[in-house]
Amino acid sequence: MKKVIMGNHALSYGAKLGRAQVIAAYPITPQTQVVELLSEMCADKSLDAMFIKVESEHSAMAACLGASLAGARTFTATSAQGLALMHELLHWASGGRLPVVMGNINRAMAPGWSIWSDQNDSLSQRDTGWMQFYCSSNQEVLDTVIQAFKVSEKLLIPSMVILDAFTLSHTYEVVDIPDQKKVDEYLPPFNPSIKLTPEEPHAFGGLTSPEHYFELRYKLQKEMEKAPALIEKTGKEYEKMFGRYLGLVEKHRCDDADLILITSGAMGSTARIAVDELRKEGIKAGNLRIKVFRPFPFEIIRNAVKGAKKIAVVDRNISYGHHGMFFEEVKSALYGYSDGLPVFGFITGLGGRDITPSTFKEITQYTLERDKPKEEIIWIGVKL
């Protein structure tokens, strides 16, 4: 069934179709519609779930962890300050191997107060052991929630499904809402082999000496390394059943491109438009949108840029004292594999400043005019 819905409701429908059993959430702009719709779904019993209306994001995640440990499928959603407040428990989720799925609406961090989009909230959580999926359409948001449950529960690693504030969260798009029966076929119920139950008492997360801790973290990484292949496999299965592939990256006219613009999130669709326009002007540009940031898809990125002469990475985030974070990661992936391919690092759109096709044209212009980057960070659109 096709519906015109906002990105936030795409998250709610994803959680509903995924049959989340325990939801715990706290309101924050621009996430509120996610939990409003889920509250209604729980109230009218169209979703058989318990909704714990907690007093903070910290408690939202804590409740999800408890419920997940008891063997229930859990979902929450947040944004920016709320995600930062959860930080401690993000480690608890991955360390405890609890496959919580969470929606995060990318919003800039205060101060000054901002409710608009940038990626510093979720990228600040990159080392917490969560998988991170950056979506570029409402359809992809809905589909990815369902896929995330499947991948997370197989690996026992939590997932964050990420969408841009307002550009996606509050923008209405046509979304195909899959049939529940087919989703049930794709996503079987969560049934962990070990869980918290008096039938078989275990102590979870207790004091762990240097004799054991190291191996637990090794195992977490080893499972994380299985994620890229599993995401591709489950993405293909999804395509077979629902007609939409869910992969690690999305390529647009990359195969014969001289210049590849690397993007993430909603700006990926803007970049596609820019690429098509640039092509009309005779510039052989392409767009590689990185969807999965953790685990980082090294292999597929190395292969995708093989024929290119230049790379421009566009970040809507910054690691202060360093670079844009996608730029760092792309360079690290290409090191030793790309034979001196120049990689330009651009930062733009912080705090919700618009990113338009002309932004990408400016970036393209800059890149074409230079053999290699002269600056560590190339700022686009700063008004001084």
Add this chain to the structure above:
Amino acid sequence: MKKEKKMKLSLPEVELMNSGHMACQGCGATLAMRFALKALGQKVALCIPACCWSVIDGPFPYSSLDVPIFHCAFETAAVSASGVKAGLEMVGDKETTVVAWAGDGGTFDIGIQALSGVAERNDDIIYICYDNEAYMNTGIQRSSATPYGAWTTTTPVKHFKNRPKKDMEAIMAAHRIPYIATASIGYPEDLVKKVKKAKEIKGTKFLHIFAPCPPGWKSQPEDTIKLARMAVQNAIFPLYEIEWGEKYTLNIKLKEKKPINDYLKIQGRFRHLTKKEIVFIQEEVDKKWERLLLCVNRSK
């Protein structure tokens, strides 16, 4: 034939706590757990945040308890329990009692926000705070449960704790939850009775168990029970219940309220106190006791 006289136990026989745990000698918190589990039985799940008990239970891969434990983050005991309860219900287990088991720091200080949220929603869990009146696991730092006058490593004798212990029962009563009780390891029958009662009530139940700590209180391990009983008899820690935030019941009535001097004397943490300060503490205990009696009488 001679009829055999059977001895009747005043506490349930079941033992869900085993030897080999990591507690200090004379640990009150250990007795609190042993008695509480006797009352709760096997069908229980515990959420234990950072506190002495996250060590006492034993390191991975050991556990001294025959019940499942979720070792959760410091400030999350109450809401972790809510999550576990919801999760269990959704997977078809509606019987298991879920207990948050936290120390005084995890309850009075860092965990109070989550606890308040759980109580306001009246989530169906038992919250048990075993109170040794300071951060003992980290090496005796003051908490808001530390009483007036006490020495701790962060309230040295030259600047001992100069604020009263937080009135946690009053705070919980303000949430209008179905059941609140104080209990003491010095009165195990009363403690077991209260835990059993809490188990039968739906909604949020808050139990506050007084649990002396020899290393932290600078007391002798053999005085743990004695101190726990003295604190009830001198009304420093009276045993009472509050139902729905309004109905107060005094469980151990005092024919003669003992003075606090002997109690303070056998604890090194109070050794520095002058007569003037002891008189002040006595006055404060008396006032608090009078207030409690007023609440109890009003409930009749």
